[in-house]
Amino acid sequence: MANPKVVCITNLDEELRQMVAGQALPGMDVISDSLSADEGELMELVSDADFMIIWPAHISDDILRAAKQCKLVQCLSAGYDKVNLKLATELGIGVANNGGANSVAVAEHTIMLILGSLRKMVVKANLVSRGGWRASRDRRPDVFEFEGKTLGLIGIGNIAKRVAKRARGFDVDIQYFDRFAQLSAKEEKELGVKSVGFEELLQTSDVISLHVPLTSETRNMIAKDQLAMMKSTSVIINTSRGGIINEEDLADALKSGVIAAAGLDVLDEEPPQAGHPLLGLDNAIITPHTAGPTLESIPKRAANAFENIQRVIDGGQPLWTAIFGNME
Numbered sequence: 001m002a003n004p005k006v007v008c009i010t011n012l013d014e015e016l017r018q019m020v021a022g023q024a025l026p027g028m029d030v031i032s033d034s035l036s037a038d039e040g041e042l043m044e045l046v047s048d049a050d051f052m053i054i055w056p057a058h059i060s061d062d063i064l065r066a067a068k069q070c071k072l073v074q075c076l077s078a079g080y081d082k083v084n085l086k087l088a089t090e091l092g093i094g095v096a097n098n099g100g101a102n103s104v105a106v107a108e109h110t111i112m113l114i115l116g117s118l119r120k121m122v123v124k125a126n127l128v129s130r131g132g133w134r135a136s137r138d139r140r141p142d143v144f145e146f147e148g149k150t151l152g153l154i155g156i157g158n159i160a161k162r163v164a165k166r167a168r169g170f171d172v173d174i175q176y177f178d179r180f181a182q183l184s185a186k187e188e189k190e191l192g193v194k195s196v197g198f199e200e201l202l203q204t205s206d207v208i209s210l211h212v213p214l215t216s217e218t219r220n221m222i223a224k225d226q227l228a229m230m231k232s233t234s235v236i237i238n239t240s241r242g243g244i245i246n247e248e249d250l251a252d253a254l255k256s257g258v259i260a261a262a263g264l265d266v267l268d269e270e271p272p273q274a275g276h277p278l279l280g281l282d283n284a285i286i287t288p289h290t291a292g293p294t295l296e297s298i299p300k301r302a303a304n305a306f307e308n309i310q311r312v313i314d315g316g317q318p319l320w321t322a323i324f325g326n327m328e
Helices: 013-019 037-047 059-067 085-090 103-118 121-129 159-169 187-193 198-204 223-231 245-258 297-313
Strands: 005-010 027-033 053-056 072-075 093-095 150-154 171-179 193-195 207-210 235-238 261-264 284-286 321-323
Touching: 005 013, 005 037, 013 027, 013 297, 037 059, 037 150, 053 297, 059 085, 072 297, 103 121, 103 159, 103 207, 103 235, 103 261, 103 284, 121 245, 150 159, 159 171, 159 187, 171 198, 187 193, 187 207, 198 223, 223 245, 245 261
Parallel strands: 005 027, 005 053, 053 072, 072 093, 150 171, 150 207, 171 193, 207 235, 235 261, 261 284
Antiparallel strands: 093 321
């Protein structure tokens, strides 16, 4: 394939788009455009594209159909839940994610949300910024240490493994549940984790962290019944995808003391509408889906993307795929 055309469509500013393009391998012609560009312009741009790189993973069906010779849609994100995989399959276009390039960033953000939730960091910082100091004079502690707690990981992929490695430094017990993956005994020993059933994890974990993709099977996997199984002192963390937790049920659980706190980087609708039941709750920390993007992760994402594209150019199969498409 001579000078394959790679179209990069993102919401990054020009400087960061150039950072992505700068990771291209020799012989690739890279053209970048903004996700907010006119739909017709983007359709024309991809009409003769051999590959597409997208971030975030939002691409319309019309753009997919217009990319008649595209062999791979390479997402710079970890998820591809907003790409029409059924249509991409019909069109013979492969779809791949970033290969864990953001796993360090998300793992660090997860640990931050755990500590921030256990120590009520945002509430206390806001109190001081408003001119206060202590919420009460009795000096009664109302926060928890992470040490000695049980961390439950739902999903045991790249990010969850990095969370486990970082959490071990806090001397916690770590357990996991994954419906589709089971680590070997050697891997579990090296990582310091043990496998348990879903209900056991909910009932025995002090901190539960979600690391699964959003699918029909995982949507609302944490709802009223599951929250009721958790300890009243437990904390739930979600840095994966909104929709995995039923947010109305979570808000009710936080308000009524069914669980202690939540730390979320994702919501089902982003940004949330005014009046969302989780907004304004003292025991809910919400960050704006910013766990993954860091200045360090962007070149790693781009390098993985172009290396994956090169695999296809060389006649191989891409890695990290949701679907393989037609590589003929």
